[in-house]
Amino acid sequence: MEVDKGKGEAEETRKVAEADRDTVTLKSSDGKLFEVSKEAAARLSTVLAGMIAGGSIDDNGTDLKQIGSEALENVVDYCNKHANSIPSAALISSSISFNTAPFKEPEEWERKFVDRLSHDALFDLVEAANFLGMERLLDVTCHKISEMMKGKSPDQIREVFNIKNDYTKEELEEIRQELAWAFYDD
Amino acid sequence: MAQLLPDDVLADILGRLPPRSLALSRCACRAWRNVVDSRDMLCADLLLPHALGGIFYNLKDAAPSSRFLAHPSVRDAIPGFLDDYTHEDEVHGHCNGLLLLKDSVANPATQQWASLPPRPSLYMGNKYYATCGSHLVYDPAVSPHYQVVSIPYDNPCKSKQELDPTREKSVEWPPSPLRLLVFSSRTGQWEEMPFLREGDPTWAAVASIPSGFQVDQCYAVYWQQQLYAYWKADSIMRYTRSSWFILI
Numbered sequence: 488m489e490v491d492k493g494k495g496e497a498e499e500t501r502k503v504a505e506a507d508r509d510t511v512t513l514k515s516s517d518g519k520l521f522e523v524s525k526e527a528a529a530r531l532s533t534v535l536a537g538m539i540a541g542g543s544i545d546d547n548g549t550d551l552k553q554i555g556s557e558a559l560e561n562v563v564d565y566c567n568k569h570a571n572s573i574p575s576a577a578l579i580s581s582s583i584s585f586n587t588a589p590f591k592e593p594e595e596w597e598r599k600f601v602d603r604l605s606h607d608a609l610f611d612l613v614e615a616a617n618f619l620g621m622e623r624l625l626d627v628t629c630h631k632i633s634e635m636m637k638g639k640s641p642d643q644i645r646e647v648f649n650i651k652n653d654y655t656k657e658e659l660e661e662i663r664q665e666l667a668w669a670f671y672d673d
Numbered sequence: 674m675a676q677l678l679p680d681d682v683l684a685d686i687l688g689r690l691p692p693r694s695l696a697l698s699r700c701a702c703r704a705w706r707n708v709v710d711s712r713d714m715l716c717a718d719l720l721l722p723h724a725l726g727g728i729f730y731n732l733k734d735a736a737p738s739s740r741f742l743a744h745p746s747v748r749d750a751i752p753g754f755l756d757d758y759t760h761e762d763e764v765h766g767h768c769n770g771l772l773l774l775k776d777s778v779a780n781p782a783t784q785q786w787a788s789l790p791p792r793p794s795l796y797m798g799n800k801y802y803a804t805c806g807s808h809l810v811y812d813p814a815v816s817p818h819y820q821v822v823s824i825p826y827d828n829p830c831k832s833k834q835e836l837d838p839t840r841e842k843s844v845e846w847p848p849s850p851l852r853l854l855v856f857s858s859r860t861g862q863w864e865e866m867p868f869l870r871e872g873d874p875t876w877a878a879v880a881s882i883p884s885g886f887q888v889d890q891c892y893a894v895y896w897q898q899q900l901y902a903y904w905k906a907d908s909i910m911r912y913t914r915s916s917w918f919i920l921i
Contacts, residue, residue, distance in 0.1 A: 625682070633687070636694055636698055637690060644697070652702060653703050669696035
């Protein structure tokens with residue numbers, strides 16, 4: 488980002504001014520602006536930390552074209568709520584790869600935070616967390632979604648997650664046979 | 674909406690599910706199945722209990738037999754199992770919780786067992802081959818059905834008169850395709866199935882069997898959907914669904 492920009496005096500001045508501020512301004516895909524504590528943003532998001540360190544934060548609103556205003560509002564809300572509670576995202580979860588990172592159960596406020604979201608908002612938030620490299624938020628949202636899947640039949644899962652069944656009848660029967668043990672009632 | 678998630682995020686979510694939920698989620702749509710399968714998320718390790726109930730061991734004395742070593746509570750849970758299923762018989766092999774006996778396959782946990790039909794003779798190029806040892810292949814993550822693979826050995830027990838004594842020693846062995854007898858619990862029958870060789874054939878130019886080496890016991894282990902069989906004195910063969918490969 489902004490790699491071609493010269494290192495003129497004006498920019499140096501701008502950087503100094505920016506460094507003095509303790510918030511950053513983020514701009515959603517639909518042009519809405521959100522303020523978030525610079526310290527929390529850098530601590531919770533590897534991507535924002537990189538942008539802050541690299542000086543590619545725009546005072547007039549750093550463009551996050553992949554994230555809609557509702558999701559960005561939730562991200563900022565999460566950062567603000569998180570600001571004083573947990574030490575560092577990097578310490579809690581070191582990897583997003585499945586079944587390797589030790590998962591720390593969501594805190595009460597984190598559970599409430601994701602419970603109040605609609606399905607659409609939850610999925611938008613999980614994508615935003617993934618895009619911004621927010622490991623803890625990704626952990627909490629993925630956990631919530633997996634909780635929603637547990638104990639459901641394939642039909643129920645498709646209904647809840649609005650998934651189109653793209654198998655043929657024959658394929659579906661084959662899959663059922665492959666994993667017949669999973670379909671037995673206990 | 675869930676279909677639009679990046680694969681890594683979807684894998685992160687699915688990876689948190691218990692095996693049964695994961696298996697059911699795999700049926701939701703193709704994209705989900707691909708995520709589960711491409712990452713080997715439904716492996717047998719997840720599906721099988723990790724606690725050890727007991728150990729079967731074979732005694733190699735005048736009258737070979739199998740014994741079951743377990744806590745009395747476990748023994749009580751499967752009463753009569755050994756008497757019913759292994760009398761005058763040894764446990765020949767095992768795979769993911771199933772036992773291969775001389776003429777049957779048994780599940781000690783459920784006390785179910787199934788007889789195997791008589792194994793037909795194996796001919797290749799008009800010659801009879803002794804089959805030494807059968808190996809059980811069972812992976813509940815792949816299929817509820819098991820297979821028994823019977824592997825021919827080039828070096829016969831000398832006492833078996835029916836083997837062709839004129840067979841040339843310098844032929845490439847094993848041939849490709851190699852025909853193996855495979856029993857499937859899906860069909861309930863033994864079938865001769867061709868296995869193609871992978872890799873360089875030059876290793877097998879000569880029958881480099883140490884004279885006097887007798888295959889009286891053969892060992893194999895099933896791991897990650899492949900069967901690894903100790904073959905002759907110095908090699909291990911790896912079998913997949915349709916091919917084999919010499920490792921050493």
